[in-house]
Amino acid sequence: AAVVEHTFVVSQVGMTHLCQETLVTVVNGQLPGPAIEVTEGDWVAVHVINKSPYNMTIHWHGVKQRLNCWADGVPMITQCPVRPNHSFTYRFNVSRQEATLWWHAHVSCLLGCVHGAFIIRPRHGASSYPFPKPHREVPLVIGEWWQTDLGQIDKSLTNSFFGFNPSSATINGKLGDLNNCSGGLVEEGYVLEVEAGKNYLLRLINAALISEYYFKIAGHKFTVVAADANYVKPYTTDVIAIAPGETVDALLVADAAPERSNYMVALANQPSITNPPFPVTVTRGTLRYLNDGDDPAAAGDDAPPPLGPEMPGLHDMMPSFYFHGNLTSLRLAHPRGRTVPAHVDERLLVTLSMGSVCRNGGESCARGGSIDHSSVVVNGTGEQPQQLYTPLPERPPRPFNFTDRAFIPIGPTEAEAQLEPTRKATTGQRFLYGAAVEVVFQNTAVMQSDYNPMHLHGHDMFVVAQGHGDFDAARDVPARYNLVDPPVRNTVLVPSLGWAAVRFVADNPGVWYLHCHYEFHVAVGMATVFVTEDGPTVGSALPPPPADLPKCGGGHGSSLD
Numbered sequence: 281a282a283v284v285e286h287t288f289v290v291s292q293v294g295m296t297h298l299c300q301e302t303l304v305t306v307v308n309g310q311l312p313g314p315a316i317e318v319t320e321g322d323w324v325a326v327h328v329i330n331k332s333p334y335n336m337t338i339h340w341h342g343v344k345q346r347l348n349c350w351a352d353g354v355p356m357i358t359q360c361p362v363r364p365n366h367s368f369t370y371r372f373n374v375s376r377q378e379a380t381l382w383w384h385a386h387v388s389c390l391l392g393c394v395h396g397a398f399i400i401r402p403r404h405g406a407s408s409y410p411f412p413k414p415h416r417e418v419p420l421v422i423g424e425w426w427q428t429d430l431g432q433i434d435k436s437l438t439n440s441f442f443g444f445n446p447s448s449a450t451i452n453g454k455l456g457d458l459n460n461c462s463g464g465l466v467e468e469g470y471v472l473e474v475e476a477g478k479n480y481l482l483r484l485i486n487a488a489l490i491s492e493y494y495f496k497i498a499g500h501k502f503t504v505v506a507a508d509a510n511y512v513k514p515y516t517t518d519v520i521a522i523a524p525g526e527t528v529d530a531l532l533v534a535d536a537a538p539e540r541s542n543y544m545v546a547l548a549n550q551p552s553i554t555n556p557p558f559p560v561t562v563t564r565g566t567l568r569y570l571n572d573g574d575d576p577a578a579a580g581d582d583a584p585p586p587l588g589p590e591m592p593g594l595h596d597m598m599p600s601f602y603f604h605g606n607l608t609s610l611r612l613a614h615p616r617g618r619t620v621p622a623h624v625d626e627r628l629l630v631t632l633s634m635g636s637v638c639r640n641g642g643e644s645c646a647r648g649g650s651i652d653h654s655s656v657v658v659n660g661t662g663e664q665p666q667q668l669y670t671p672l673p674e675r676p677p678r679p680f681n682f683t684d685r686a687f688i689p690i691g692p693t694e695a696e697a698q699l700e701p702t703r704k705a706t707t708g709q710r711f712l713y714g715a716a717v718e719v720v721f722q723n724t725a726v727m728q729s730d731y732n733p734m735h736l737h738g739h740d741m742f743v744v745a746q747g748h749g750d751f752d753a754a755r756d757v758p759a760r761y762n763l764v765d766p767p768v769r770n771t772v773l774v775p776s777l778g779w780a781a782v783r784f785v786a787d788n789p790g791v792w793y794l795h796c797h798y799e800f801h802v803a804v805g806m807a808t809v810f811v812t813e814d815g816p817t818v819g820s821a822l823p824p825p826p827a828d829l830p831k832c833g834g835g836h837g838s839s840l841d
């Protein structure tokens with residue numbers, strides 16, 4: 281196995297879109313940042329040099345970090361942040377997972393601009409893909425363009441995150457021609473040039489802060505082959521639904537009539553209720569056929585107009601529900617460890633809600649996201665991460681009791697939100713090494729109409745079931761459970777007014793963040809921590825942190841000066 285090395289210089293640069301220059305925090309001057317490409321089994325070393333004015337950590341989203349949560353990049357959970365003018369090298373191994381993941385900053389809202397693809401190819405080369413070898417592989421990072429310094433947003437977030445909206449969706453940083461600004465300046469959208477008859481592996485990543493997207497290409501279908509770096513049984517669809525944090529690998533065969541160009545579209549399907557006036561974040565790019573050789577006649581003036589796809593309705597969540605529900609695991613690459621636990625040692629019901637939480641000494645109250653009616657507060661107290669690891673508040677595993685729920689009816693009023701109290705606390709859930717865990721996420725819907733993409737660090741989860749309404753153990757278990765070939769994901773999309781059930785084995789000792797990947801939800805506390813205890817052997821115990829892990833407070837870490 282090789283060591284793949286990168287240097288990430290994080291800094292602010294001016295970028296101009298929509299006739300306005302905005303200061304953006306990015307890696308190596310690029311948005312999206314550089315793609316990391318590895319072969320399964322490789323080691324990775326990324327030297328992060330923080331030239332930005334913000335504290336920084338980088339999270340390798342979906343990389344399991346076996347016995348290595350120290351490289352997971354969650355500030356004040358697994359490390360102190362890399363301060364401005366400091367540096368840190370993340371080192372980790374990538375094993376037993378393949379396909380597309382991504383990396384992003386895990387501070388403030390900066391994941392919206394500090395992000396990039398993380399591509400894991402099979403050990404034995406492209407011919408060992410469990411699908412036809414693609415002619416070309418194309419990372420497609422779906423993002424948003426914010427005409428504001430995202431590093432500044434979080435400071436006011438607890439007071440009000442109303443009114444912060446992206447100006448446009450983006451594909452690989454391109455806005456597209458729907459976004460004219462005054463003076464009629466038209467920005468060219470993303471263009472994918474294809475040759476007729478060839479097949480392309482699209483590696484889609486949703487790096488947006490607030491929107492799930494529907495992705496379609498007029499006149500074409502996709503065959504989905506992987507999600508969250510786990511292969512799925514080939515699934516043919518004309519629409520890909522992708523929520524923040526999720527990745528989807530899909531084959532596209534360029535089999536449409538080659539004499540015209542076709543639109544490629546990414547469209548927000550969830551104008552968030554928390555962001556009036558319900559903006560619709562759209563971008564449009566082009567799939568362009570190259571004729572024999574590279575004669576660009578297809579794009580010429582006399583070419584027929586591009587074809588636009590028919591998109592799902594604005595508030596139509598069903599294509600997303602079906603897309604997610606139709607994926608099944610291929611369970612191909614590594615049968616060991618890929619069996620759904622048949623017996624469960626721990627069962628948790630986690631309610632997701634938007635209650636009220638007050639910060640800053642109670643003076644500023646905002647809508648708070650919460651998990652299980654408590655809210656993790658992550659702040660710069662100067663605690664050492666290794667201290668956070670040991671003395672998390674003891675919280676004995678709760679017995680699974682579906683009858684003690686008290687769901688709140690929908691109603692975004694302050695009074696109703698108050699019915700759902702949110703503690704200001706840092707809580708975690710401890711698991712014994714090797715425990716088979718089932719978590720049912722239940723959206724309780726106060727103050728939100730969103731789907732919640734719940735992301736668990738350090739593990740993949742078997743998504744065994746999803747449904748609308750309230751989960752009902754007597755009705756749903758095992759009738760609605762797929763214990764044979766459920767999709768394996770690091771992010772589970774919990775339907776609006778619905779639920780999703782996952783199983784996983786707590787076999788990775790360490791501290792693992794669990795949170796909604798909507799940045800505005802996690803920023804107000806829709807997060808908690810799962811802690812897995814050490815196992816009995818050296819091979820099942822978390823080693824101490826690397827000596828150069830950044831320290832909180834002054835005088836430590838590697839300064840650039």
Ligand code: C2O
Nearest residue numbers: 339341525735793
């Ligand atoms: Cu992609 Cu904790 O995040």
